[in-house]
Amino acid sequence: MSTNLSVTTEDYLKSIYELNEYKGFATLADISQILGTARQTVYDEIKILLDKNxxxxxxxxxxxxxxxGEREANLFLRKHRVAEILLWKGLNMKWSKLDDQAMGIEHGMTEEIISAACKKFNCEKCPHGNPIPNSNGDVFLPADLKYKELEVGKRYFLNRVIFETPDILKFLEENSLLPNVIVLKDNNQNELMMSxxxxxxxxxxxxxxxxxxx
Known part of the structure; x- marks a missing residue:
């Protein structure tokens, strides 16, 4: 189970985790942009997180x-991703809005709420295809592929979206590029062929x- 972290700490750990998946590291500027926080504020919080190891x-x-830190981030991502499932399957909210709207309720997601939600809905993956960590903060990450690793002329499934920003999710939804869609890479020009x-x-x-x- 998670320690009692502040809302601020949970938000920072989630942002750093997702940035590392996306680009391999997080900078103060990256975190500042994601959280809409002044860079000096980010610097001060990072110092605290460094001290807390x-x-x-x-x-x-x-x-x-x-x-x-990764364990705590996973415990918070568990809350966030189950909140997305509730909004999607329970309230039929727009796919591209789930990440943003889940931020309004994720901090209040208790393990009791999560357990009840997962009894009603499948909590293996979030709507964007990412696995749900368990209550100990453990998560199995799939051995999936980046675009540059795809072979030209072969078909693949879109597995997941590892970095969820409003503009990325809007682009994907508008082009029907959702998890489990089959795509073909037929060139190396940043294009995909749909079915x-x-x-x-x-x-x-x-x-x-x-x-x-x-």
Missing amino acids: FVKRKDRGKYSLTDG DDRRIGIPDYVLDALRFRK
Whole structure:
């Protein structure tokens, strides 16, 4: 079970975790942009997280989570992702809005609420395809593929969206690029071919947020 972390700490750990999945590290500027917080405020909070051994420096100006920090991040992601499931399956909210709307209720998600939700709905994955950590903060990450690892001429399933921002999710929803959709990589020009023969050009920042499986 999680220790009693502040709302601020949970938000920072989640942001750093997701940035590390997306680009391999988190910077003060990255965190500031995601959380809408002044850079000096981010700097002060990072110092606190370093002292608590939740965060470590990877390189100058680059941060990642310690094992303890990652465990706490996973426990919070459990709350966040089950909140997304409740909003999606329980309230039929728009797929591209789930991440943003879950931020309004995630901190109040108790283990009792999570257990009840998972009895009613399948809590294996969130609506964006990411696995739900268990109540100990353990999570099994799939061995999926980045776009650059896909072979030209082969079909793949879109497996998950590892970095969920409003603009990325809006782009994916507008182009029907949701988890479990089958796509074909037929060139190396940042494009994917859909099953209905639509060819979709995808910006780098969106492609970097996608993971695929065979």
